[in-house]
Amino acid sequence: MxxxxxxxxxxxxxxxxxxxxxxxxxxxxxxxxxxxxxxxxxxxxxxxxxxxxxxxxxxxxxxxxxxxxxxxxxxxxxxxxxxxxxxxxxxxxxxxxxxxxxxxxxxxxxxxxxxxxxxxxxxxxxxxxxxxxxxxxxxxxxxxxxxxxxxxxxRQPLFFFSFVFLADAGLLALPVLGRAHRGIALGAGSLTFVLVAEWIGLFAPHGPLGAALAAIVIFALLHAVTVPASAWRPGVLPFTAAGTVAPFLLLTFLLYRVALWNPMPVFGVALVLTAILLAAAIVKRADWLALSALLGSGLVELSWQSARFSPEEAIPALVFYGLFLILFVAFPFCSAQKEKAWSWAISALAQALQFWLIYRVVTLAFPNEWMGLLPAIFILPAALGVWSLLKLYRADPATGDSRLAWQGGALLLFVSLIFPLQFDREWITLGWALEGVALLWLFGRLPHRGLRLVAVVLLCAAFARLALNPA
The missing domain is CATH 1.20.58 (Methane Monooxygenase Hydroxylase; Chain G, domain 1)
Incomplete structure (x- = not known):
């Protein structure tokens, strides 16, 4: 034959x-x-x-x-x-x-x-x-x-992941180097994601933690960095975003499969991935990538906080929450698109997220009578953003600049939280009312519709709380 x-x-x-x-x-x-x-x-x-x-x-x-x-x-x-x-x-x-x-x-x-x-x-x-x-x-x-x-x-992670990632890299070479259809990379990434998740589900609880973390990092380098390099155009954002968020999903799955009371290994990987995405956002002038970094890192942090937190690990958690905060506060100052609202909005959202996480850790591990100092400390990064926009980047409040609206809103949020966290009961309602009034005041000087909408919602919530629960 x-x-x-x-x-x-x-x-x-x-x-x-x-x-x-x-x-x-x-x-x-x-x-x-x-x-x-x-x-x-x-x-x-x-x-x-x-x-x-x-x-x-x-x-x-x-x-x-x-x-x-x-x-x-x-x-x-x-x-x-x-x-x-x-x-x-x-x-x-x-x-x-x-x-x-x-x-x-x-x-x-x-x-x-x-x-x-x-x-x-x-x-x-x-x-x-x-x-x-x-x-x-x-x-x-x-x-x-x-x-x-x-x-x-x-149970041989070196053999298993070598096979999977070599096969994956071969498929990725077609769209990245050979300019073949980008759907090949999406299919390869989806299949590899399922394979890594399957290995974590089956073998990670009794296998080496380092192998699972290394596999997630390699997956991120292949799909959150290499693949999007051929697809930075706005028309393919869903494709690119899938690769950037997927490693954080794997980290979250690992958290629930392995009893990781010490947050340092997972938070360390999440911090590196976040830094890579923020750097890519700066280099590629794609600030929306910072949103992927915020969503992914926030998912990992919230998952660990809700499922694995213990007072004994409060100090490492606070350190990493602080490092995430520093990354996102610094990001808009390094962004290549400072004139757009993306980076400043993401920074403001990150400040609110990290405040909530740090507040939960302090409340559970270090309860004290001076909780009002915590939002007072968070006023500093928000105030730095507002001052920089006004003095360094010449933002004009009269134009309704969205950057000022985001940073100013974050600043007023932390100011209005001082009394509710220091006291309780009616002070919570008063805090909502103060935030609403403060946002209306800011709207008078910065005519941005979002400020007015949030202010009305807060004032309505305060009124409803007083009406339904006068005490």
Missing amino acids: AAVTLFSFLLAVNLGAQVIVILGLLGGFLTPALLPSVSDNAPALFLYIALLDLGVAAVALRRRWHYLVLLAALGTALTQLGWAIQFFNAAKGGRALWIFLGFEALFLALFFLRSLKTETHDRKDTIWLAAAAVVVGFCALGFGFWLAAFPVLG
Whole structure:
């Protein structure tokens, strides 16, 4: 059959007959199935398949019948799965690695070699080769679920994640380096996310914590940094945002699967990821990335605070909450888009979030009679933002500048919280009323509709509280 296949390829090239090469291709891939073996002879089998793929690729590239490469990829994937069903077991993990990743590398090489020889205006020739690389790549990445089904292999995080991330990186190379469709990266990222989450769910409770954290960092570097580099345009924000928030989702899942009472490992990774996203927002002039950083880090912080907090770990928690606060307060001053409201709004929201977290830690671990000092301290970063906008960046309140509205609103929030936190009962209602009046006062000098809306809501809430609970 191998000789017949080779002869059909040569005949097809000379006669220009596509039917002949298709029949030869089918015969070549059917040969292993028609000659089944009771013993595993994977090296000989896949050496034969590799030579067959190279022969098909040579014919396809010479005659410009590029769809044949896709057919060869489908045949290769089916052969791999057939071998796995019949022969794969936990002792053959290393063999599976070179079988699946080796063929992914082969089809990637064919794609990039053809891309180098193809003119920019003639990129349609590479679509079939990209599709072939996608088929073999997703076959390799999907085999990760098969590996996870074997506890012996799953408990070897170095082997498991090496396989998964190498297969993932091969697929990412297509859109990032080869300018293939960005949907490939989205699919690869989604599948890799599920694989990492599955490993955390199955093996992280009894495995090394460092392996799970390292896997999350590698995933972030591949998908929150590399992939968005080809998709910074506003039209693909959902695609890019999915990669930036996903690592924080994995960290949150890890928090609930592993009893991490000490927040330092998870908060340390979250802090690094946040810093990377904020730096990317500055370099790429994409301040919306800071919102992803705020949502992701906030999710991790709130999850740990609600599920794992203990008074013994209050000091490390306060340190990290303070570091997150410093990052977000400094961000608008470093942003390349200081004239826009994005960075200042995110900074104001981050101040409110970190205040709540720090307040909860102090209340639970260090209760005292001077809680009103806490919002007084938070007045400082908000006041710094307002002062900088007025003095350094020449913001004009008369124009209803949104940047001033956000920073000024945060400033008045902390001012109005001093009395409610220092006292209780009717002072809480008074605090709401004071905040509403203060926002109306600010609206008179800074005509921004959002200030008026929030002020009305607060005053209505204060009135309702007094009406329903006069005490």
